[in-house]
Amino acid sequence: MGRKSSIAEEDLIEALSRVFRDTGYEGATLSSLSQETGLQRASLYHRFPGGKEQMAREVLGATEIWLAENLFEPLKGDGPVDLRLEAMTRKLDALYSSGKQACILNMLSSASDHDSPFAEAIKRIFHALIDAFASLVEGQGFDAAEARARAERVVVLLHGSLVLSRGTGSQRPFERFLETLPDELLGRR
Amino acid sequence: MGRKSSIAEEDLIEALSRVFRDTGYEGATLSSLSQETGLQRASLYHRFPGGKEQMAREVLGATEIWLAENLFEPLKGDGPVDLRLEAMTRKLDALYSSGKQACILNMLSSASDHDSPFAEAIKRIFHALIDAFASLVEGQGFDAAEARARAERVVVLLHGSLVLSRGTGSQRPFERFLETLPDELLGRR
């Protein structure tokens, strides 16, 4: 354990993520996955005997872990809430490259008939997102129902702004989302 | 002109739309398009010499026309604004089957490297959507900037709620969007 392969592992998953995020499940070919990772097709099968489907599942698993460590954990800190929000905003901005990149959750929601293997993970991640936002809002004195409503709304705005940014070729919708994020969560109505 | 083929034409495009909307561009195969339309692959090539790409382009063109006739036109009427909003809500509810179906704009936004042919049409349709909403809002006494901001926000909420509904397997996010639609457009802030 602790060999150089453990470093390559992270880069490997990252490269696979890029392909799935940019081209979707059906659009991702073994050739494109091979090219982006620098591994031959057969090498990918050695690491992922389950083929493309397993790669996508592991990408989703890594996404789930990334979110927990980089987005949810800082959100739970006990520092000033506006600082925590600002930190999260920066993370989101980097994750989606200021609106230039789509969300892997959206891109892997379809996958024709084998959506079953992904559907569960995607659903879980969406709920984890909502829970994380709701928990922060509730921590600022809002009741549970209101917190949940605001959290869901922010998840909707996040993904809607990404769709619109991609569809119009403009980063503005996503940027606007980031600007209004704090108010959407904690502003008074 | 006026032969039975003109009726089949509508059904044909509708069937193709279903496939592209449910499986995306890469996920749509000539076989699935053939099965859904009831035409053999070669027959599809006779009608669409440009193959899959032309089919997707014509589907987007038909979508553009459908929106203009069924969504934008009623929105411009001079009846009570709440009745016009209700009519539009029903149209949206039907178009997306209460949140069970994805949006073709989202599903065709990617298409690997040949996104160029679709990107233009998708962008145009998104802007037409925003313009239609903004025009209604402005007609109710709001200034142009505020009307546009609200219109964009509604388009974001629409697509975000569709993404979340699909991702969580629940129609609730889309239903909630429809409920809050009138207030998002015309409510006082």
Next chain:
DNA sequence: GTCTATAGGAAGATAGAC
């Protein structure tokens, strides 16, 4: 305008050398 048949290539996946 629709069909059957097929060409030609790219897809996912495996075998076996190193």
Next chain:
DNA sequence: GTCTATCTTCCTATAGAC
């Protein structure tokens, strides 16, 4: 653990009969 070579299946697209 990575590679080259290969298998099989499915893909897009075309040819040509009816």
